[in-house]
Amino acid sequence: xxxxxxxxxxxxxxxxxxxxxxxxxxxxxxxxxxxxxxxxxxxxxxxxxxxxxxxxxxxxxxxxxxxxxxxxxxxxxxxxxxxxxxxxxxxxxxxxxxxxxxxxxxxxxxxxxxxxxxxxxxxxxxxxxxxxxxxxxxxxxxxxxxxxxxxxxxxxxxxxxxxxxxxxxxxxxxxxxxxxxxxxxxxxxxxxxxxxxxxxxxxxxxxxxxxxxxxxxxxxxxxxxxxxxxxxxxxxxxxxxxxxxxxxxxxxxxxxxxxxxxxxxxxxxxxxxxxxxxxxxxxxxxxxxxxxxxxxxxx
Amino acid sequence: xxxxxxxxxxxxxxxxxxxxxxxxxxxxxxxxxxxxxxxxxxxxxxxxxxxxxxxxxxxxxxxxxxxxxxxxxxxxxxxxxxxxxxxxxxxxxxxxxxxxxxxxxxxxxxxxxxxxxxxxxxxxxxxxxxxxxxxxxxxxxxxxxxxxxxxxxxxxxxxxxxxxxxxxxxxxxxxxxxxxxxxxxxxxxxxxxxxxxxxxxxxxxxxxxxxxxxxxxxxxxxxxxxxxxxxxxxx
Ligand SMILES: Nc1ncnc2c1ncn2[C@@H]1O[C@H](COP(=O)(O)OP(=O)(O)OP(=O)(O)O)[C@@H](O)[C@H]1O
Ligand SMILES: [Mg+2]
Numbered sequence: 001x002x003x004x005x006x007x008x009x010x011x012x013x014x015x016x017x018x019x020x021x022x023x024x025x026x027x028x029x030x031x032x033x034x035x036x037x038x039x040x041x042x043x044x045x046x047x048x049x050x051x052x053x054x055x056x057x058x059x060x061x062x063x064x065x066x067x068x069x070x071x072x073x074x075x076x077x078x079x080x081x082x083x084x085x086x087x088x089x090x091x092x093x094x095x096x097x098x099x100x101x102x103x104x105x106x107x108x109x110x111x112x113x114x115x116x117x118x119x120x121x122x123x124x125x126x127x128x129x130x131x132x133x134x135x136x137x138x139x140x141x142x143x144x145x146x147x148x149x150x151x152x153x154x155x156x157x158x159x160x161x162x163x164x165x166x167x168x169x170x171x172x173x174x175x176x177x178x179x180x181x182x183x184x185x186x187x188x189x190x191x192x193x194x195x196x197x198x199x200x201x202x203x204x205x206x207x208x209x210x211x212x213x214x215x216x217x218x219x220x221x222x223x224x225x226x227x228x229x230x231x232x233x234x235x236x237x238x239x240x241x242x243x244x245x246x247x248x249x250x251x252x253x254x255x256x257x258x259x260x261x262x263x264x265x266x267x268x269x270x271x272x273x274x275x276x277x278x279x280x281x282x283x284x285x286x287x288x289x290x291x292x293x294x295x296x297x298x299x
Numbered sequence: 300x301x302x303x304x305x306x307x308x309x310x311x312x313x314x315x316x317x318x319x320x321x322x323x324x325x326x327x328x329x330x331x332x333x334x335x336x337x338x339x340x341x342x343x344x345x346x347x348x349x350x351x352x353x354x355x356x357x358x359x360x361x362x363x364x365x366x367x368x369x370x371x372x373x374x375x376x377x378x379x380x381x382x383x384x385x386x387x388x389x390x391x392x393x394x395x396x397x398x399x400x401x402x403x404x405x406x407x408x409x410x411x412x413x414x415x416x417x418x419x420x421x422x423x424x425x426x427x428x429x430x431x432x433x434x435x436x437x438x439x440x441x442x443x444x445x446x447x448x449x450x451x452x453x454x455x456x457x458x459x460x461x462x463x464x465x466x467x468x469x470x471x472x473x474x475x476x477x478x479x480x481x482x483x484x485x486x487x488x489x490x491x492x493x494x495x496x497x498x499x500x501x502x503x504x505x506x507x508x509x510x511x512x513x514x515x516x517x518x519x520x521x522x523x524x525x526x527x528x529x530x531x532x533x534x
Contacts, residue, residue, distance in 0.1 A: 168393050169400070172386040178349060179384045184372030184401035184449060 003136045008255055014143035016251025017150035020244045021205045022221075022228035023235070024157065025198035027243035031174040032194045034093055034238075036229070038100040039080055042107035043199055044221030047073040047206025048122065049115060052216050055124045065124050069210075070203030077199025078192055089191070104222070111218035118217065125211035146208045153204060154244060157197070161240075166193050174238065234277055236287030245288060253277070300325040300484055301346070301453060306354035308341040308508075316341050316508040318354065323453065328475070328485040330499035332492045334529055338508040339488045340381050343455050346486075347371060347378060359452065373401050377451030381458050381488075383442045387431025391422055394430050394441055398448030408448065415444045436467035443474060453484040460491050472498060496520070504529060 022040065029037045050072035054065050084103045088095050129142040161167040166189070173180045173190050181187050202221070209220060227250060228243075235246025253276055257269045265272075280288070301323040308316035316338040323329045331339050345352035348368040356364045363371050372378075386394050395415060399408035416423035419440050425433060430441060439459055446454055456475065460468040472494050479485060479498065489495035496502055496516045504512040504519065506529055512522050 165396070165400075168389065169397060172389055172393075172397055175386055175388050176384055179380070179386070180397070181368050182347065182349075182372060182378050182380065183397050183445075184369050185397070186369050 007137045007139070008259055010137070010139050010143060012252040012255035013248070014139075014146045014251070015254055016248035017147045018205060018208060018224065018247075019228050019231045019250050020247025021150045021153060021201050021208075022224050023231040023243035023247045024154070024240060025201040025205070026225070026228055026232050027235075027238060027240050028157075028170075028194050028201075029198050030232070031238040031240065032170060032177065033085075033089060033096075033191055035085060035096040036100060036237075037085075037198070038097075038225065038229075039084075039103040039107060040077075040198065040202060040228075041219075041221030041223075041225035042104055042111075043073050043076045043080070043202040044206045044209065044224065045107070045111060045216065045218065046076040047203045048210050048216035048220045049111065051124055051206070051210055052115075052120055052122045055122055059124075062124060062127060066207055069206055070200060073203030073206060074196050074199035077195040077202065081192060081195040085195075086188075086191075089187075108218045108222065115218075119213075119215035120217070121215050122210050123214055125207060126214060128207075128211045142208065142211055145211075149204055149208070153201060157240070160197075166190065170194060230274075230277060232287075234280055234287055236284075236290040239287070239289045242287055242289035249288075250277075300359060301486070302355075302357040303342075303346070304355045304357065306342065306345055306352060306356065308338065308345050309351045309353075310341075314508070316345070316352075316505075319505070319508070319510050321503050321510065321513070323484060323486055324500075325452075325484055326482050327500045328479050328487060328498055330487045330489060330492075330495040330502040331505060332489060332495060332502055332529075333505035335490075336507075337505040339505055340457055341508075342505070343378070343380075343457050343486070343488060346376065346455065372449070375450075375452030376455065377446040377449050377453070378455045379439075379442045379446040379457065379459060381461065383435075383438045385430040385433070385438050385441050385445070387429060389430055390427050391430050391433070391441060392426045394445050395448055398445035401449045411448060415448075419444065436463050436470070439463060439467070439471055440474070443471075447478075447483075451483070453486065454478065455486045455488075457488045458490060459487075460489065460494070468494070 025040055026037060029035055047069040050069045051065055054068050059065055080103060084099055085096065088099050128145055129140050132139050132141055161171055169180055169185050169190055170193065177187065180190065205224065209224065210216060228247065231246035231250045232243050234249060235242030253273045254269065257272045258266065261269060261272065303319065303321050305318050305320060306316060307314055307318050319342070331342060333339055341350060344350040346356055348366070348371055354364070355362055358374060358376065363374065386397065392412065395412045402408045416426065421437055422441060422444065430438065433441060443459065459471050459475070463471065468491065475485065475487065475498055487495055487499060496519060501515055502513060502519050503510050512519060512525060
């Protein structure tokens with residue numbers, strides 16, 4: 001029984017880790033410019049396609065492929081900011097949201113046209129996945145890698161936000177962007193950094209998604225991003241801690257539902273998960289940890 | 300040092316500042332006074348480039364009216380804005396640290412943070428506390444200190460005494476006096492006209508987006524009726 005609980009907790013942790021990783025990528029951009037970047041999924045997909053291309057042109061070294069994929073996602077994220085989001089930066093939130101949806105759809109269709117609508121096998125990350133048995137607990141090495149990588153990414157992000165000048169500026173910008181510009185800090189620099197970090201997180205996510213699925217298709221990132229979006233909403237949109245919390249909570253809920261629900265209801269897992277989330281949102285409409293709204297003036 | 304020429308400010312189609320002109324000499328303290336909604340903050344914002352405006356702003360012999368906000372700050376314009384706008388989620392130290400963004404001389408800037416801590420021991424005590432937990436007066440001091448961290452050529456102060464108790468207001472004005480003696484050029488926007496007139500070398504009175512009077516203290520005070528109706532100053 002204990003074994004079973006440990007087993008399922010580890011499962012929940014690794015599910016949650018993936019959501020948290022992607023949710024953080026959404027939250028860091030949202031916290032600074034109020035943009036819900038639905039094209040984040042395509043930034044993940046680019047990482048996947050990059051792995052496909054690298055495998056096809058006979059790169060064998062997995063380290064090179066991993067670095068290449070992360071690099072591709074970072075470049076893609078920064079590139080999208082430059083060409084698509086910068087022009088609508090000061091427009092209202094709806095414009096930003098629609099732009100993000102548009103970019104997402106365009107990219108998905110490009111993948112579909114230029115590559116293939118069907119999944120294409122990418123096996124170069126399979127080496128990350130082997131079964132581990134600890135007594136009666138069975139997990140895969142991938143789960144451990146994913147959880148550890150997520151925790152490391154969070155640690156790196158915290159250090160960056162607390163210790164570096166740009167990191168501090170980004171925290172300030174999440175509260176009062178104009179005031180950050182009034183310190184003489186370039187808005188473009190802060191925003192490009194936010195996108196680069198979100199790209200980095202997307203690239204890491206891409207590696208684990210590919211390692212698990214072994215194939216890339218145009219919607220590779222879209223569904224995980226929808227889940228991550230839900231994680232952000234539950235955690236409190238714009239709060240980085242909230243994104244992580246929401247991600248792990250969602251992972252726990254999904255695994256929990258699979259455990260609790262009788263086999264025949266398995267297909268309705270998501271419905272039950274969303275019902276719980278709806279209840280949480282009734283209790284806390286702004287999410288569990290909604291970010292501070294006030295600007296700190298005490299008049 | 301700063302010459303504002305034929306400046307108008309617009310919010311959408313609405314014009315709130317009407318073709319005003321004023322000049323600030325290097326090393327002087329100029330006050331911009333007027334009732335609520337006169338357009339004082341709008342004028343400051345147009346100097347910083349954060350609102351739509353027409354006309355020219357000339358700073359240190361350079362027309363800055365077409366350049367980006369960040370670049371204006373880099374030229375040496377610094378702002379302690381209305382409502383303070385400290386970064387309440389950051390520590391006091393981090394607020395000051397961001398204030399030195401345009402500085403290349405990191406080490407000297409860090410020393411200056413220490414200096415500010417000596418001037419305001421309370422900020423030193425609260426150095427790692429989040430700025431949002433400071434009192435209003437402390438936040439105002441932090442805002443001014445943050446603005447000075449960039450070593451500006453000109454300091455724009457938008458209603459530094461707003462919402463402060465008389466005692467604290469006095470401290471703020473004493474601080475401005477000190478800055479003045481250090482030769483820092485200051486544009487002071489104030490509701491507290493009595494105090495501002497005492498501090499300023501020259502003042503402009505703004506009403507409904509027009510400059511209705513300007514001069515030094517005695518010249519302004521001569522226009523008694525106008526003054527008492529607009530700024531509440533009695534002579
Ligand atoms: N963002 C804005 N959008 C539309 N109108 C604005 C905006 N900001 C200011 N105004 C209008 O412009 C006019 C001048 O405002 P401004 O803030 O410059 O006045 P002020 O002199 O600074 O007043 P106060 O002493 O109350 O701060 C006001 O009528 C105000 O309603
Ligand atoms: Mg004002």
